[in-house]
Amino acid sequence: MLKHPTTERLIALGLTGMANALDEQRRAEATFDALGFEDRLGLLVDRETTERDTKRMATRLRFAALRQSASVEDLDMRTPRGIDRALMAHLIDGSWIMRHENLLITGPTGLGKSWIACALAHKACRDGHIAAYHRVPRLFETLSIARGDGRHANLLKTLAKTKLLILDDWGLSVLTMSERRDLLEILEDRHGRGSTIVTSQLPVEHWHEAVGDPTLADAILDRLVHNAHRLPLSGESMRRKKALMKILDPTAQH
Numbered sequence: 001m002l003k004h005p006t007t008e009r010l011i012a013l014g015l016t017g018m019a020n021a022l023d024e025q026r027r028a029e030a031t032f033d034a035l036g037f038e039d040r041l042g043l044l045v046d047r048e049t050t051e052r053d054t055k056r057m058a059t060r061l062r063f064a065a066l067r068q069s070a071s072v073e074d075l076d077m078r079t080p081r082g083i084d085r086a087l088m089a090h091l092i093d094g095s096w097i098m099r100h101e102n103l104l105i106t107g108p109t110g111l112g113k114s115w116i117a118c119a120l121a122h123k124a125c126r127d128g129h130i131a132a133y134h135r136v137p138r139l140f141e142t143l144s145i146a147r148g149d150g151r152h153a154n155l156l157k158t159l160a161k162t163k164l165l166i167l168d169d170w171g172l173s174v175l176t177m178s179e180r181r182d183l184l185e186i187l188e189d190r191h192g193r194g195s196t197i198v199t200s201q202l203p204v205e206h207w208h209e210a211v212g213d214p215t216l217a218d219a220i221l222d223r224l225v226h227n228a229h230r231l232p233l234s235g236e237s238m239r240r241k242k243a244l245m246k247i248l249d250p251t252a253q254h
Contacts, residue, residue, distance in 0.1 A: 003023075004022075004023070004026070006022065007019045007022055007023055010022065015048055016048075016051065017044075017047045017048035017049070017050065017051035017052065018044040018045070018047060018048045020047065020051075021043060021044045021047035021048070022044055025040060025043070025044075056128075057125060057126065060125040060128075060129075060130060060131070061122070061125055063130065063131075063132060064121055064122075064125055064130075064131040064132055064133055065132065065133055066118040066121055066122060066131075066133045066166075067114055067118055067133055067135075067168065068114055068115045068118040068119075069118075070115045070116075070118040070119035070122060071119055071122050071123070072092045072119045072120065072122070072123045074119070075088070075116070075119060076112075079235070080235050081107075081111050081112065081233045081234065081235045082107075082232060082233055082234045082235060083231070083233065084231070087229060087231060088231075090229075091103065091120055091229065091231075092120070092123060094123060094124060094127050094129075096195065096229060097124055097127075097129060097163060097164055097195045100191075100192055100193060100194060100195055100227075101195055101227050101228065101229060102195055102196045102197070102198070102224060102225075102227060102228035102229070103117075103120070103195070103196075103197045103198070103228060103229045103230075103231060104197075104198050104200070104204055104224075104225065104228045104229070104230050104231065105117060105197065105198070105199045105200075105231045105232075105233065106199070106200050106201070106202065106203055106204060106230070106231070106232050106233065107201070107232055107233030107234055108201060108233075108234070109201055111233040111234070111235060112233070113168075113199040113200075113233060114168050114169075114199055116231070117133075117166045117168060117197045117199050118133065118166070120164075120197065121133060121164055121166055121197070124163065124164045129163040129164055130161070130162050130163045130164070131162065131163065131164040131165070131166070132159070132162045132164075132165055132166065133166040133168065134165070134166060134167060134168065135168045135169050136167050136168065136169050136170045136171075136172070137169065137172060137173075139167070140175075140176075140178075140179045140182060142155070143155060143156075143182045144178065147178075156182075156185055156186065156189060157189075159186050159189070159190070160186070160189035160190055160193065160194070161193075161194075162190075162194055163194050163195065164194065164195050164196075164197065165186075165190065165194060165195070165196045165197070166196075166197045166199070167196060167197070167198045167199070168199045169199065169200070170198050170199065170200040170202075170207075170210070171200045171201065171202040171206070171207060171210040172201075173210075174209070174210060174211075174212045175210065175211055175212050176212075177213070180211060180212065180213055180216045180220070181216075183211075183220055184216060184219055184220050184223075187220060187223040187224055188223060191223050196224065198224065203232070204225060204230065207221060207225075208221060
């Protein structure tokens with residue numbers, strides 16, 4: 001089917017949202033005839049804006065590569081996990097990201113640390129920020145490989161420019177010397193420029209030992225902890241509870 005010349009020009013200009021909306025107006029002329037020129041033009045501009053926002057959001061989510069499909073609207077505040085409601089409301093608000101503050105989420109496995117981090121990152125993407133998720137062990141593997149093939153500096157630049165960086169599963173093992181240096185470089189580059197969420201089973205008080213080297217530990221934790229919000233979780237594993245519920249009631253929806 002041949003397109004109207006105006007539609008073709010809009011597409012050539014990259015205004016596909018306006019082009020699609022214009023075609024829809026032509027197919028339903030009786031509906032739109034009563035509207036004035038500016039009203040009809042406004043509808044075209046609104047459609048273009050909506051489609052561009054949708055595409056940008058999809059791009060941000062692809063880059064973020066969030067481990068969990070999570071959103072703050074689905075956050076379970078009923079299960080007793082020690083979540084501070086006032087703090088959570090502040091985190092959802094997102095102003096802490098604009099101030100380049102960090103967030104440390106700690107607690108035993110199965111309490112939803114990664115889920116909460118991903119939900120906050122999803123909200124940040126909706127607010128127009130660039131976010132990225134990384135498991136700490138795999139990130140260090142990637143950096144090690146990048147050091148060998150010449151991508152190391154570019155990868156560090158990408159991490160530095162990310163507005164909200166998630167470092168998941170911190171402290172599973174003591175860092176090696178190269179890992180300490182990489183982590184210090186990441187945090188130094190990001191200091192005052194972006195926010196970092198760290199999740200860990202270790203209480204913050206034991207992070208010094210997880211770094212391994214006292215001098216580098218001081219430098220790393222100074223950049224990470226001094227301006228950080230803390231969200232310590234406690235209670236029974238939600239993962240275990242859900243698994244048990246599924247055994248007891250196979251029809252239960254989770």
